Amino acid sequence: MSEQRTRPVFYAVWLIIAGVVGWWAAFQLTLDKFIQLANPDADLSCNVSVMIQCGKNLGSWQGEVFGFPNPIIGLAGWMAPIVVGVAVLAGARFPRWFWATFGAGILFAFGLVCWLIAQSLYAPNLGVLCPWCMLTWAVTIPTFFATVVHLFRNGTLSRSEKVQERAGRLMAWVPLATILAYAVVILLAQLRGLDLLGEVVGMIF
Template sequence: MSTPATSPTRPTVMAVWLIVAGVIGWWAAFSLTLERLHLLEDPTASASCDFNPLIQCGKNLVSAQGSIFGFPNPIIGLAAWIAPIVVGVAILAGAQFARWFWWLFALGTAGGFAFVVWLIVQSIFVIGTLCPWCMVTWIVTIPTFYVTVLHLLRTGIVPAHDRVRRGAAATMGWMPLLAVGSYAVIAIIAQLRLDVIGSLV
């Protein structure tokens, strides 16, 4: 087992991704929050992201899954997406974080990833819709989780064998393909369950 170590170089690409993902995720949460407020003002209205019975936000927002903790889920995003932005900016500024900080950040991204996976399952198999802004959140949450885990492994923040660390470092370069592969799995499941292509014809 190797000795935990910090990355010898500043993870600039990771930092830029965290900022970009944070901004996109925050904007998606903000847009969904506005839509939810609009629906609260006029329950008979349609959300601006309601395109057809399958591709829509409204049904998701007013569902029980849309307020799983007793308040609209987008509020969680408004608060949570600030974290990767701050971490990304701090990394670019040369900050060095303690191991406990990385563990907490990883715990947060893991929680976000698990929540998104649950929402994907609920959206496809229970609610039967695909929410555009929700999908934007999925798109940035999934690779953010992957990047964080791989970073902790490759730097030794998570104790691992040298081969695991080298594998994590190598896999980081394949992150776009890994993310696209994850999106493809979701798209295939959605197509088989909801016939997305058929709804667009």
């Protein structure tokens, strides 16, 4: 078995990078939430325009879907990829149940991100894109793809050596899959923007 399969260096490095970026985005959102709580009319640094802002998201029920501000999930959750990435680089070997649990956490994050994307684009009370949220989306999507492939590669999701070998080769396609996912989100945002523009024009005329 190759060194790359026994010690996935590139995957571990990505986990650290994604964790740091995701944690930073969550930290910035948390700061903005504090400012918003202190002064609801404050001009947040993330409020770039009518369509690009985080104030509307932070003040919505979707921004507290579990009863507390969503950024708190990010502050806690993004520590896991950082710790796992550092541990793997240090030579740690985790049992199958650990990787399964980690994968379940990444799956939850991906599902939450997909739901938040849909809410940001289509919920009547939102219709805006949050800069820090988009940064979180940008690292969550490839982390999910890479983790699924890795869980097949390291034997967590399949005992078949043939499947593990194919998954090892599939890891090289994660960047392309990520770009395609970004393209889908951008396309949906553009189409939604055209719909909103059409509604505005219809109200005027």
